[in-house]
Amino acid sequence: MLAPTRRWGRGRRGGEARGVGVERKRLVVFVSGGGSNFRAIHDAALGGDVNDVVVALAVEERSMRGVMAYRSLCSLSRSLLQRGVSTDELLNGLRELRVDFILLAGYLKLIPVELVQAYPKSILNIHPSLLPAFGGKGYYGLKVHKAVIASGARYSGPTVHFVDEHYDTGRTLAQRVVPVQANDTPEQLATRVLHEEHQVYVEAVTALCEDRIVWREDGIPLIRSQTNPDE
Ligand SMILES: Nc1nc2c(c(=O)[nH]1)N[C@@H](CN(C=O)c1ccc(C(=O)N[C@@H](CCC(=O)O)C(=O)O)cc1)CN2
Numbered sequence: 513m514l515a516p517t518r519r520w521g522r523g524r525r526g527g528e529a530r531g532v533g534v535e536r537k538r539l540v541v542f543v544s545g546g547g548s549n550f551r552a553i554h555d556a557a558l559g560g561d562v563n564d565v566v567v568a569l570a571v572e573e574r575s576m577r578g579v580m581a582y583r584s585l586c587s588l589s590r591s592l593l594q595r596g597v598s599t600d601e602l603l604n605g606l607r608e609l610r611v612d613f614i615l616l617a618g619y620l621k622l623i624p625v626e627l628v629q630a631y632p633k634s635i636l637n638i639h640p641s642l643l644p645a646f647g648g649k650g651y652y653g654l655k656v657h658k659a660v661i662a663s664g665a666r667y668s669g670p671t672v673h674f675v676d677e678h679y680d681t682g683r684t685l686a687q688r689v690v691p692v693q694a695n696d697t698p699e700q701l702a703t704r705v706l707h708e709e710h711q712v713y714v715e716a717v718t719a720l721c722e723d724r725i726v727w728r729e730d731g732i733p734l735i736r737s738q739t740n741p742d743e
């Protein structure tokens with residue numbers, strides 16, 4: 513099972529951690545790939561840009577190379593995400609850690625509906641296209657960027673969305689726009705989109721940890737500004 517990881521130190525600016533008075537949130541990040549989005553969140557938490565958080569890491573075996581360097585900082589729980597682990601075992605592990613939010617970061621398996629129901633409005637995912645375009649089963653990694661280029665789309669970019677029981681159909685929380693160049697390879701587009709992913713995911717997770725997500729009457733989630741609560 514996952515074991516609590518270290519609690520991040522005070523913010524980069526020293527003194528009180530940001531979000532003073534906001535209860536510390538407990539996150540777990542699910543990773544299947546290289547782990548760069550996890551590292552962006554981890555580094556932001558370390559630097560005090562994300563409200564003090566306890567970050568645990570749940571990793572599929574195939575990703576171990578991407579996050580081995582973080583072994584000492586975060587618990588890697590292969591048993592938690594190993595093939596065949598039951599949803600009940602997953603839920604028990606998360607409850608033992610008193611996890612508040614689950615972040616999917618390049619995670620490639622379908623989150624079961626039981627887990628989605630156990631964590632309402634509390635699971636985020638980052639997808640490398642402007643959903644609802646180029647999302648759903650079969651759309652992951654370079655496949656997404658290949659499809660974007662083949663479509664002739666002039667713009668792409670990452671989407672942070674809440675997770676429901678289907679792939680990529682949950683409510684969109686944040687997006688960034690990235691121009692598609694005429695001679696882009698999928699790898700070149702992926703690199704530019706990934707750079708924006710790292711920023712927009714940290715912004716979204718910071719807002720989530722600081723209780724700055726507002727749900728519009730029609731069910732659309734909005735990020736309330738850190739500086740101007742009316743924005
Ligand atoms: N319940 C949910 N689970 C997951 C979501 C989600 O929105 N709801 N997002 C995905 C991440 N994702 C896109 O952002 C995504 C990941 C994987 C696939 C996919 O087609 N996977 C293949 C298997 C790939 C593999 O195991 O190598 C498949 O299911 O055939 C589509 C979209 C994470 N989970």
Ligand SMILES: NCC(=O)N[C@@H]1O[C@H](COP(=O)([O-])[O-])[C@@H](O)[C@H]1O
Pocket residue numbers: 543544545546547548549550617618619638639640651652653656706709
């Ligand atoms: N549909 C899911 C999907 O394609 N996710 C994408 O996988 C990459 C993982 O990178 P990382 O492991 O370095 O964070 C990221 O580009 C992420 O958007």
